[in-house]
Amino acid sequence: MSTSPAAGGGPTRGPARFISGVVEGFYGRPWTMEQRTELFQREQKWGLNTYLYAPKDDYKHRMYWRELYSPKEAEHLIALISAAEQHKVEFIYAISPGLDITFSNPREVAALKKKLDQVKEFGCRSFSLLFDDIETEMCPADKEAFSSFAHAQVSVTNQVYQHLGEPETFLFCPTDYCAAFCTPDVLRSSYLLTVGENLLPGIDVLWTGPKVVSHTISVQSIEEVSSVLRRAPVIWDNIHANDYDPQRIYLGPYKDRPTDLIPKLRGVLTNPNCEFYPNFVAIHTLATWCKASPKEGPRVVET
Numbered sequence: 001m002s003t004s005p006a007a008g009g010g011p012t013r014g015p016a017r018f019i020s021g022v023v024e025g026f027y028g029r030p031w032t033m034e035q036r037t038e039l040f041q042r043e044q045k046w047g048l049n050t051y052l053y054a055p056k057d058d059y060k061h062r063m064y065w066r067e068l069y070s071p072k073e074a075e076h077l078i079a080l081i082s083a084a085e086q087h088k089v090e091f092i093y094a095i096s097p098g099l100d101i102t103f104s105n106p107r108e109v110a111a112l113k114k115k116l117d118q119v120k121e122f123g124c125r126s127f128s129l130l131f132d133d134i135e136t137e138m139c140p141a142d143k144e145a146f147s148s149f150a151h152a153q154v155s156v157t158n159q160v161y162q163h164l165g166e167p168e169t170f171l172f173c174p175t176d177y178c179a180a181f182c183t184p185d186v187l188r189s190s191y192l193l194t195v196g197e198n199l200l201p202g203i204d205v206l207w208t209g210p211k212v213v214s215h216t217i218s219v220q221s222i223e224e225v226s227s228v229l230r231r232a233p234v235i236w237d238n239i240h241a242n243d244y245d246p247q248r249i250y251l252g253p254y255k256d257r258p259t260d261l262i263p264k265l266r267g268v269l270t271n272p273n274c275e276f277y278p279n280f281v282a283i284h285t286l287a288t289w290c291k292a293s294p295k296e297g298p299r300v301v302e303t
Contacts, residue, residue: 178214
């Protein structure tokens with residue numbers, strides 16, 4: 001993996017591990033502990049290394065993000081983090097405060113830090129802040145404090161990242177997380193330009209490609225967004241997702257992403273079907289793709 005360019009300058013960190021694995025980031029019933037443990041086993045067997053915990057219907061991940069986990073919930077998360085570690089899978093805890101956070105309120109930022117401090121006590125060392133699928137209109141207090149929505153998000157994200165001790169893995173999901181959301185386009189998006197210029201260089205950015213569900217992702221499109229973000233993105237890939245159409249289940253392979261993308265990316269995480277067991281062809285073939293070299297066909301992964 002090539003070095004990631006720093007905001008406002010040259011490279012500041014060396015080659016990093018290619019992030020590869022699964023994001024549980026769909027709308028719908030979250031997976032069970034047993035299902036997640038089975039996922040970790042398969043990820044380890046197939047050579048994937050990451051699990052991003054971001055189930056939209058875990059209320060304390062999103063809607064009630066300020067609330068600390070109860071002792072019973074804490075026990076569950078501790079066991080989950082431990083299971084991932086046992087299978088050499090990096091557990092990334094994501095929180096999504098964007099529905100109602102007041103970015104300029106120190107008490108709100110303190111509540112966010114306190115919540116992540118609690119999860120850190122559970123043994124988690126990797127984190128993500130998600131600002132996807134939210135309204136972009138700022139409250140009056142935030143309008144006074146920040147020149148744009150992007151500045152507000154970046155300010156809080158940088159604060160949290162530094163508060164947590166600048167974790168080796170820290171992901172940021174922008175509100176404009178695909179090219180279709182960028183105005184007027186990726187290269188001229190004031191939102192993305194602000195993120196690229198001001199987000200601390202140790203923070204990686206999630207990106208879904210040309211669209212929310214991208215049927216293809218080209219090398220050129222990734223080079224464009226990387227130049228604006230000043231870092232290679234991590235693809236949050238919705239190719240396997242079905243939460244927007246529960247009558248549909250994706251049973252096919254990971255496809256229509258050239259292996260020439262691999263050296264241009266920080267990583268790839270697939271956000272698969274809500275139903276757990278139909279996902280293994282998709283996840284298995286993602287593992288095969290990740291092991292390919294540019295201009296080569298994917299190598300076989302042990303089943």
